[in-house]
Each structure stands twice: as structure tokens, then as C-alpha cells.
Amino acid sequence: MMIGKVVSKVVSTRKYDSLQGLKLLVIQPCYGDKGACFVAADELGAGEGELVLVSTGDTAKHALSKNTPIDAIVVGIIDVEPTIDAAGDAGDKR
Amino acid sequence: MMIGKVVSKVVSTRKYDSLQGLKLLVIQPCYGDKGACFVAADELGAGEGELVLVSTGDTAKHALSKNTPIDAIVVGIIDVEPTIDAAGDAGDKR
Amino acid sequence: MMIGKVVSKVVSTRKYDSLQGLKLLVIQPCYGDKGACFVAADELGAGEGELVLVSTGDTAKHALSKNTPIDAIVVGIIDVEPTIDAAGDAGDKR
Amino acid sequence: MMIGKVVSKVVSTRKYDSLQGLKLLVIQPCYGDKGACFVAADELGAGEGELVLVSTGDTAKHALSKNTPIDAIVVGIIDVEPTIDAAGDAGDKR
Amino acid sequence: MMIGKVVSKVVSTRKYDSLQGLKLLVIQPCYGDKGACFVAADELGAGEGELVLVSTGDTAKHALSKNTPIDAIVVGIIDVEPTIDAAGDAGDKR
Structure with a gap:
């Protein structure tokens, strides 16, 4: 799963019927290439600026009750941003 | 899902029979590596220059009625480009 | 799908039985990281230097009649390289 | 599979019911882009600072007994970090 | 599929039962980001320093007789490294 921040939402009138009524959020990754924003469906009610946990691939589709x-898809809203040491030193301070 | 712009289309005479008649668009990603263009099937009638929402992976195949x-695959045509703050500041202005 | 050029082929004696007789081509991506060559199965008879359309992931396996x-997998041979504006300007000239 | 180090954990109150009680670890990749941390489920009891083997994609979901x-998902805890020559020379010393 | 070189192996005592007895090799990609080593299962008996063909994703799991x-997974051992022109010129010499 990826951790990202909700930065916007998608407005689309012409789309597959099965997407009607499904909230589509633009997510900015917290790690790696932060410019590589992507879109995830959301049923949990995540708001702009919140940190979310996103599952990708075929498993996302199965989280919904319809095909x-x-x-x-957003699978969780994160309470507090995880504390991570700078890359390369992570976990080495023990 | 990814947001991209329709920049061209694919012309292919020799291909799998199941691809006959299916429109194949060249999509330029709006975020991340913008040079990494890719191809998506389209049943919604997206035109060149339009912004589209693209689903990738196994779920794409299941959007079509035949195997x-x-x-x-293009799953939506986007009305207006989402407003996103510069990477790194996204969502922090609240 | 990705667009790539056939640049070589793979010769492998020790492999899974189900791969026997299946042509395996080395493909160079036309967009993005052009150094990231990869291997795709081919049933269409693509020749070295030709541009091809490649589907990746689980859908590739289902294109073959056996498991x-x-x-x-190469799903199409491209007639003419798509015309794409330089990255960043693509589609903006309209 | 990827090899990574456990660097943190995710705390999320609002999430899918099926994720309740499942430990979610933040993993830092050992190879490639080390800044591209991600989240994996863990049933093996991996602790912070330990090296783990992570499977990604649809196979991860099937490792769990429920949907x-x-x-x-963490599929193994690694005893000793693998010895690898510097990139480019790996295996060439034979 | 990816072409890579076997550069090490993984030793893991605590892992899923279904992974017991399965050889796990560390593979260095031959193309693209050569530092992005990853782990693949091997039933073909590939040795350190050998070039292998690796399939990734859900198809890997189905290559094994058990879940x-x-x-x-390593699906082939490559006889001779494919001859590829420098990136950008590949196939253009015809």
C-alpha cells in the first residue's frame, strides 16, 4: 500500500456507469516521486489534506461491492504521519 | 488511476482479433514522468487533447464486455483539470 | 499498453515446458526510460526493428490458448509510429 | 519480491473492517529508490529494524485467510542481509 | 518478463509455510535501474552469475503447483546474453 495526501478531486461527467457516485480523489505520494500524483476511489470520506492508505491493483476493485x-482505493485514513528516519538511516539507530 | 492527455492514436493492421475495432489512444501522463506515454483502449470517445482518467492492470480487461x-482503459473524460498545489505543498495551505 | 521496438530475441534452453516453442522478444520502450528493455512473448510474427504494442500483467497470460x-505479450504490430508533440506541449497546439 | 527494512508502522482508526487487527508496517526498500517507502501487512511479527521479504500485488491478498x-504482505523475515557486489559488477567476479 | 543476473540468495527461517523449501534468488536487472535488485523464486536450478528470465505478478504464483x-519466478535460464544496440539506436541499423 502507499501513503499519500489527498490534494484534489476528479470531476468527470462522461464516465463508465459503474463509476457514477463514486468519489475519486487525487492523491500525492508521501514517499518516492512526490510529483507522481494519481487517482484513487474513496468510500471512507477522506477530506482534502488528510493522509490516506491506498491499495492498488486488482485488489482495489474487490474492495467495492459492485464490479x-x-x-x-483508499483503504484507511491515517491518524498520525508515521515517524521515519531519513532514508538510508531508517531503523539503524537502535 | 492515472490522469493523462490524449496525444495520438495507434494504427495497427496486424493485431489480435479481439482488438479489431477497439480505439487505442496514446496517453501522456499529467503527473510524474511526463515522457512516459502509454496506450489505453477507449470506448468513451475521448478526443485528442482531452484529459482522461485511465485504469490500468487486470481491471481494464474486465471493463470490456468481451475478453x-x-x-x-479510459474510464472517464475529465471536465476540468484538477487544481493541485506545487508538489510538497499540496494540501498544506489549510 | 506500451509501444516498443523489437531489438533482440531470447535464447533459452532450460525453461518451463509451457514456454517451449514460444517466441520471446527483447523490446525497447519508445517512451519513458528507453534503457529499460524487457521481454515479451510474440505470436504475431514481429520482426527485429518493428514497432509493437505490448500488453503486460495478468492479461498477457490470458491471450495465449494455454496456461x-x-x-x-505483443498484441499488435504498429503500422506507423504515432506522431506525438514534444513532452509538455503534447496536444496543446489545438 | 522486494527486500526492505521495517522503519515504522501505520496507525489508522477509520479503515475497512477487514483491515481491523492487521498489523501494517512501513517498509523502506533496500535496493533501488530507497526513499520510496511503502506499507505492507504483516502476520509474521516482524519488528522495527528487521529485514523482510515482501510480496506485492494480487498474491498478497491470497496469503491471508480472509478477503x-x-x-x-511480509512473507518472510530475513536472517542475514544478502551479500551483493556493487551494481554493475554483481556476479562478474567468477 | 525481465532479464536479470543471479547475484545472491535469500536465507529466511521465519516465513510462510508454503515458502519452505522454495529457492529464493536475488536478481539484478540487466536493463533499466540496475540497482533495483529484487527476489524471485526458482525451480529451474539457476546458479549465481547466470542470466535468467523472470516473470512477475500474479502469473508467477500460477507457475507453481501449490498456492x-x-x-x-525464474521461468528460463538464458543461454547467451541478447545482443542489443545502444539505447536509442536499437534496431535502427537495418
């Missing part, structure tokens, strides 16, 4: 062509 | 070896 | 552990 | 929307 | 949470 929908999505490849990413 | 076709595709791994990306 | 084979592949993750990429 | 859960995850895309990465 | 195992892996996402990459």
Missing part, C-alpha cells in the same frame, strides 16, 4: 474498473 | 488482452 | 507463466 | 484489500 | 504468495 467497477478502478485500480486504486 | 481482450488490454492492460489500460 | 503459460508470461507477463508481457 | 482483505491489501496489495503487499 | 504460494510469490510475485516473481
Whole structure:
């Protein structure tokens, strides 16, 4: 799963019927290439600026009760940003 | 899902029978590596220059009514480009 | 799907039985990281130097009539390289 | 599979019911882009600072006994960090 | 599929039962980011320093006779490294 921040939402009138009514959020990754924003479906009610946990791939579709062509979904809203040491030193301070 | 712009289309005479008649668009990603163009099937009638929402992976195939070896499909045409703050500041202005 | 050029082929004597007789091509991506060559199965008879359309992931396996552990397959041979504006300007000239 | 180090854990109150009680670890990749941390489920009891082997994609979900929307899971805890020559020379000393 | 070189192996005592007895090799990619080593299961008996063909994703799991949470597997041992022109010129000499 990836951790990202909700930075915007998608407005689309012409789309597959199965996507009607499904909230689509633009997510900015917290780690790696932070410019590589992507879109995830959301049923949990995540708000802009919140940190979320996103599952990608085929498992995303199975999280929904109906068959929908999505490849990413918010599976959790994160309470507090995880504390991580600088890359390379992570976990070495023990 | 990824947001991209339709920049061209694919013309292929020799291909799998199941791909006959299926529109294949070249998509340029809006975020991340913008040079990494890819191809997505389209049943929604997206035109060149339009912004689209693309689902990738196994879910793409299931969006079609017949079994076709595709791994990306346009699932929505985006009305307005999402407003996103510069990477790193996204969502922090609240 | 990805667009790539056939640049070589793979010769492997010791392999899974289900891969026997299946042509395995080395493909160079046309967009993104052009050094990231990969291997795709081919049933269409693509020749070296030709541009091809490649589907990746689980859908590749289902394109074959028998169960084979592949993750990429040539699904079309491209007639003419798509015309794409330089990255960043793509589609903006309209 | 990827090799990574456990560097933190995720705390999330609002999440899918199927994720309740499942430990979610933040993993830092040992190879490639070390800044691209991600989250994996863990049933093996990996502790912070330990090296783990992580499977990603649809196979992760099937490792669990119940249907859960995850895309990465710890499948092994590594005894000793593998010895690898510097990139480019790996295996060439033979 | 990816072409890579076997550069090490993984030793893990605490792991899923279904992984017991399965050889796990560390593979260095031959193309793209050569530092991005990863782990693949091997039933073919590939040795350190050999070039191998690796399938990734859900198809890897189906190559094994039992259900195992892996996402990459060696599907062939390569006889001779494929001859590829320098990136950008590949196939253009015809």
C-alpha cells in the first residue's frame, strides 16, 4: 500500500456507469516521486489534506461491492504521519 | 488511476482479433514522468487533447464486455483539470 | 499498453515446458526510460526493428490458448509510429 | 519480491473492517529508490529494524485467510542481509 | 518478463509455510535501474552469475503447483546474453 495526501478531486461527467457516485480523489505520494500524483476511489470520506492508505491493483476493485474498473482505493485514513528516519538511516539507530 | 492527455492514436493492421475495432489512444501522463506515454483502449470517445482518467492492470480487461488482452482503459473524460498545489505543498495551505 | 521496438530475441534452453516453442522478444520502450528493455512473448510474427504494442500483467497470460507463466505479450504490430508533440506541449497546439 | 527494512508502522482508526487487527508496517526498500517507502501487512511479527521479504500485488491478498484489500504482505523475515557486489559488477567476479 | 543476473540468495527461517523449501534468488536487472535488485523464486536450478528470465505478478504464483504468495519466478535460464544496440539506436541499423 502507499501513503499519500489527498490534494484534489476528479470531476468527470462522461464516465463508465459503474463509476457514477463514486468519489475519486487525487492523491500525492508521501514517499518516492512526490510529483507522481494519481487517482484513487474513496468510500471512507477522506477530506482534502488528510493522509490516506491506498491499495492498488486488482485488489482495489474487490474492495467495492459492485464490479467497477478502478485500480486504486483508499483503504484507511491515517491518524498520525508515521515517524521515519531519513532514508538510508531508517531503523539503524537502535 | 492515472490522469493523462490524449496525444495520438495507434494504427495497427496486424493485431489480435479481439482488438479489431477497439480505439487505442496514446496517453501522456499529467503527473510524474511526463515522457512516459502509454496506450489505453477507449470506448468513451475521448478526443485528442482531452484529459482522461485511465485504469490500468487486470481491471481494464474486465471493463470490456468481451475478453481482450488490454492492460489500460479510459474510464472517464475529465471536465476540468484538477487544481493541485506545487508538489510538497499540496494540501498544506489549510 | 506500451509501444516498443523489437531489438533482440531470447535464447533459452532450460525453461518451463509451457514456454517451449514460444517466441520471446527483447523490446525497447519508445517512451519513458528507453534503457529499460524487457521481454515479451510474440505470436504475431514481429520482426527485429518493428514497432509493437505490448500488453503486460495478468492479461498477457490470458491471450495465449494455454496456461503459460508470461507477463508481457505483443498484441499488435504498429503500422506507423504515432506522431506525438514534444513532452509538455503534447496536444496543446489545438 | 522486494527486500526492505521495517522503519515504522501505520496507525489508522477509520479503515475497512477487514483491515481491523492487521498489523501494517512501513517498509523502506533496500535496493533501488530507497526513499520510496511503502506499507505492507504483516502476520509474521516482524519488528522495527528487521529485514523482510515482501510480496506485492494480487498474491498478497491470497496469503491471508480472509478477503482483505491489501496489495503487499511480509512473507518472510530475513536472517542475514544478502551479500551483493556493487551494481554493475554483481556476479562478474567468477 | 525481465532479464536479470543471479547475484545472491535469500536465507529466511521465519516465513510462510508454503515458502519452505522454495529457492529464493536475488536478481539484478540487466536493463533499466540496475540497482533495483529484487527476489524471485526458482525451480529451474539457476546458479549465481547466470542470466535468467523472470516473470512477475500474479502469473508467477500460477507457475507453481501449490498456492504460494510469490510475485516473481525464474521461468528460463538464458543461454547467451541478447545482443542489443545502444539505447536509442536499437534496431535502427537495418
